[in-house]
Amino acid sequence: MSTLGTPARIPARYHHGDLRAALVQRATAVVATGGVEALSLRELARDLGVSHGAPSRHFPDRQSLLDAVALNGFQLLRAAVSGARPGPAAPSAGAVAGPRAAFADELAALAKAYVWFAVQNASLLTVMFAAKHRQEAPADLLAAAEQAFAVPLRVIEQGQAAGEVVALPVEAIATAVLATTHGFAALVAGGLLEPDDSGDVLARTVALLVDGLRPR
Amino acid sequence: MSTLGTPARIPARYHHGDLRAALVQRATAVVATGGVEALSLRELARDLGVSHGAPSRHFPDRQSLLDAVALNGFQLLRAAVSGARPGPAAPSAGAVAGPRAAFADELAALAKAYVWFAVQNASLLTVMFAAKHRQEAPADLLAAAEQAFAVPLRVIEQGQAAGEVVALPVEAIATAVLATTHGFAALVAGGLLEPDDSGDVLARTVALLVDGLRPR
DNA sequence: ACCTGAACACCGTTCAAGT
């Protein structure tokens, strides 16, 4: 039935090795640098050395490319927060930590990683949220967003298991944690807060969330 | 010195009464509805019955019109949060409130007003933050943003005076409050959180911030 | 002082045609 071993799966692309991946990668960089407004399909095609009509084979319109950029962004975000651990050089002097890292430290590390990513990729984050908010957002995009935001859930559950976090539904606590963290990042990205390179302001904000606003 | 009472301040506009104000008002509506991408200067001019070159007399380019939209947005936001008071129908039954509204209730009312505005005007808020974040953001825009975000400061100071809020610098507490509130709104606007029409989810989030995440 | 209308250099999208 089949021809002599001619693979249908890898046809020779005679003009570009992998235009689709190249488009996503370059578009992500452009968006991260100059925002959505800076993204031009024609300019992208020019930079990659293809005709201006070529991208439409892989992305029917501009928005679908932006969706792919957003998907890529959520994967980058997930990687950024997944690797977050309380730094060994966190306290000012010596290893004064307890047997395991306390919940507050885990949370601070997570928040720091998120805010760092958000500040470094402010425009990308805007595209990510805008894409996810769209009515016709593709399923893989929604899934990637879920995965990225599921990371703090485990930290909270561990905190509850260790008796360091109040025994309310995880979702309720996650909402407060995410709101504070994302809000902090948005305020910095929006210029309402100084960049906070040291991370001290963020650390104090997380501490306020953990300990509450009431007098003590 | 002056001519016979001829007012130089109100010259007869022979094609449009107040094109500038009309542009800002209409552009704000367009942005609030369909986002930045939906704003076209030419379409705007068409709708207002002027030539496509007319807007450039009042706004040299598209961004300066967006700046004016953002300024308008911050004024609307300030009005929205300034009028926020703890609703008399807040508790489920009867007037069980203390002699004066407690800090937690004031804060919840403020957060509710902010989130309401943010959800109703999500795209506008994006434009507001993006405009404020720009390097060459005009001074009046920055001032309007300051005024809008100064509203919670007073509530916090009153809470401290009443001994209901920890005696840390107001800015530190304001950062936590703003981050949580703005973050909550951003999550809802971004589709990460359900719209929360009842306000219960927000109320519980504010309560978590006030009381802290630790067990009690 | 304010607006018109032509001109210019860009867009995104579509689609027959090529390989």
Add this chain to the structure above:
DNA sequence: ACCTGAACACCGTTCAAGT
């Protein structure tokens, strides 16, 4: 299966000219 290149209907911006 993938890409080219012409065509179409839009943009934002500029600027001489009108009132």
